[in-house]
Amino acid sequence: MSSVAIALIIAQLVVRAWLAATGNFYWDDLVLIGRASSQPILSWDYLGHSHDGHFMPAAFLVAGISTVIAPVNWVLPAITLVVMQALASLAVWRMIRVVAGRTAGIGALAALAFYLVTPMTVPAFAWWAAALNSLPMQAAMAWIVADAVLLVRSRGRRPDARLIVIRSTVIFVVALAFFEKSLFILPVAFAAAVLAVRYTGSRSPGTTATADPDATGAIGDDRATPGYADTALTRAFSAARTLWASMSIVFVIWLVVFFSVSDATAGQHSIAQTARLVWRSINDAVIPSFVGGPWEWERWVPSPPMGFPPVWMIVLGWVVLAVLVWWAVSRRRGAAGVVICTAFYVIAAQIPVMWNRSSANTALELAQTMRYLPDTAVVITIAIALIIGSPERARTATAVRHARPGADDRGLVPVVALVGALAVASATISLVSFSTSWRDDPTGDYLATAKRSLAANRDHPMFDQSLPLEVLLPVAYPNNQISHTFGRVRDRPEFAVTTDRLNVLDSAGNLVPGAVTPARKIRPGRGACDRPEITGPGRLSLDGPLIQWRWTIGVSYCANRSGQLDMSLEGGRTVRVPVQAGLHVVYVQLEGRGRAIAVRPVTAGLTLHTGEGRVGEVAEARLVG
Known part of the structure; x- marks a missing residue:
């Protein structure tokens, strides 16, 4: 099974490498480059900047290093995309194996396949600035959930328990340094831990836990006092309480830092518009992804591509979701709790970002860009792993005692394989359509032509000027100026306030004669x-x-x-x-x-x-x- 999983991951990386190779810089990428070209990349003014409400020093650092090494060169960013995706995919597979169990069989592969091909992760991958936020969060969430489940299932008595706590805490800090939304990792990990131990090592109703004399000094040692209620919640809390404590400290500190430096709450907001955006995100983005949609992506330059699923695909998505939920609830013990928690996250995780974008002038199509959904895809994958790792429902007490978590439904293998193949084919259609729309952007050609033009004019100082409107709008000033975009390019003219030859870059990046308008x-x-x-x-x-x-x-x-x-x-x-x-x-x-x-x-x-x-x-x- 592992060899099949690795083959699936390699196939995903090949496809993602093609998507990255055929892409280029877009919008916020140029803002990151502009700031890295005009400020020292190790200064707090650069690393601690609130970028559109985001606090992301590690993302700025990666962008800065890439800009210094190879300014306005897409090769290095494309490599970082593929490397980060590889780390995320491997972390997700590890999480599935830990949560669902090594004997989960076809179900584990189905969970992995969902994560690898779902359109919910594609837009944020292709956009470098978005990927610097989301991919580290995806990898960290999967890794920390697996570590938390390892701890709670062993009741904190693993020999490497202390290492797990340190490792997960460090990973949590790193993820937060890339994206403040990684704060959601803590509640997701705790919820996953609770759900994972409901049917693992539980005691008969009415009994209490007893101390384990051999567990002295173990991290999260759950030795109990009389009257201790051995529930999934208490087991998950006590078995990994050191992990929860360390991550909670980081959570609080980072939250304080975030609100002290970020302007995320600035601007006008609307509760009604937030609700509409959240619903549009779920109904027109999340739901179609269950059937590999949307197939149609449109782009209104300079906006990113937006998915427009037809009504039949939305309806089919709801039907497929209903069938999956019905099967899970009817066949797996505790699946209803997993479904409820997952649905809560899918909705709740969209509220903060949609609130920040909820001005009266915000188009509802923003929710259809799907760039805010990669973490949702990971959470759904966690839910699938939890469900397939839960024991089957049984009608007799004897069957309950002999129910084996993760037991394969042999008769469902052909059905799962067929449905999976159809979903992969549908997702492939969506990815190709997205790629076509993503490439319909003038930025890459403009940057390449402008670099050649600047190199040909390097001996004559030239004036600063704005990038074309279809590349970057003036709202990004001063990072929409060519002196910021090409500031670290070595083979270029000096940007000055006086020159004896007036040349300008046209909308295609060609160097052409300039003139002064007669105001x-x-x-x-x-x-x-x-x-x-x-x-x-x-x-x-x-x-x-x-x-x-x-x-x-x-x-x-x-x-x-x-x-x-x-x-x-x-x-x-x-x-x-x-x-x-x-x-x-x-x-x-x-x-x-x-x-x-x-x-x-x-x-x-x-x-x-x-x-x-x-x-x-x-x-x-x-x-x-």
């Missing part, structure tokens, strides 16, 4: 090249006033020698501008307002005559008259 015109000086009017501090008059803004000035001049002069607008800082002897044009970016530009030669003996000029914004020359 205001600069009147020519009253002198001439042989009679320069600027021999000391002077002013370039405009044909109208300027409001406070960052303006681009383009002005022609002739200078008697090469040197430097200072230029400024009212209310803005002074910029030192290099000029060359002879007749030339200079472009300068100044902040400020007013009706004139102040100029002052800095180099001794420098004199100038200025011709006509413009004050405005930088645009492609072909678009400016």
Whole structure:
């Protein structure tokens, strides 16, 4: 069975590697790159930044290291995606074997197959920024649940119990450093531990636990006092109380830190909109995933792909879920409790994130991106493992005593195999459709073309500019500026506030001639090249006033020698501008307002005559008259 499971994991990784290789950076990825390109990656300002309400220093660190090593290069992020997915998939398989038991057979493979192919984990994998959050959480949740079950089933008397506690606590901290939603791991692990020991080592009703004289010093030793009620809850708590205590301390500390640095609660929120988003997430995302859907993914650039399942697929998903629940409840003892706990998590886990996105302007289609569901997929997998690891329902007391947890339903093997094959085929259709939609994005081509263009212009300083709207919207400012995106690229021009050649990147990333839009015109000086009017501090008059803004000035001049002069607008800082002897044009970016530009030669003996000029914004020359 293990060899089959490993083969399934390898197959998943091959498919995911293809998905990663055909993808590229998108939206928040560029924000991470921009921050890593403009700040020291080991500084708290960088690592402790609240990114869209998320506190994720470890994710920032990985993004920063990747940006420093290979700036704006998709290869390294793609490798991190596949490696993290491998760790998560292996951790999930370990969890299934621990929770369901090594003899679970086809049921364990079915649980693994569900996790490996469910569309709920695909969107967050393809998006690097989302994967840096979700994949560590998936791996950590699976590992810690398995460790917790190992502890409680042994009543804390394993020789490696102390190591398990330390290991799980460290993993919990690491997961939290990637994603604050990993706080959910603690209640999930505790609930899984309680559900896992209901039929393991329980005593007859009305009896009490007795102390074990051979268990002295064991982690979570459950030696009892008279009247101790040996229930699943008390066994799960006492057998791993050191684990729960250490993780609870981390939980509280991290919660305090999160709310002290995060702005997750900022903005407008709506209870009604939250409810609608949660329902849309469940009905149009979670439910279709039980039949491998959705098959149709649409993208409204620059938004991520959204799944649009047809009505029949939603109905079929509900029917399949009802059948599975009916089978579990009717065939496995305690399955109802597992189903209830799972349903509670599926709903409750969506509420915080949907609350944070619940402004009146939030489109309900946000819930159909499915990027908030990977942990839900893991929890459902845990539920499947718990159910198949539970003893079968029996009609007689003798059958109950001889019921074997994880016993295979031999007659169901062909049915499970057929249903599983259909589900995998359906999920494959969904993945291919998602991949097609995911690739329908201009970001990758723009970045590749822009890097080539910048390398070809590396000898001439150029102005900073915004990325195209279809790549990153201005709400991400200043990380939507090319100086942030390409800041750590080595083969590029210097980004400056003055240049003698105005070039810009067009919407495709090509370097093209630029021009200054004529918001205001600069009147020519009253002198001439042989009679320069600027021999000391002077002013370039405009044909109208300027409001406070960052303006681009383009002005022609002739200078008697090469040197430097200072230029400024009212209310803005002074910029030192290099000029060359002879007749030339200079472009300068100044902040400020007013009706004139102040100029002052800095180099001794420098004199100038200025011709006509413009004050405005930088645009492609072909678009400016």
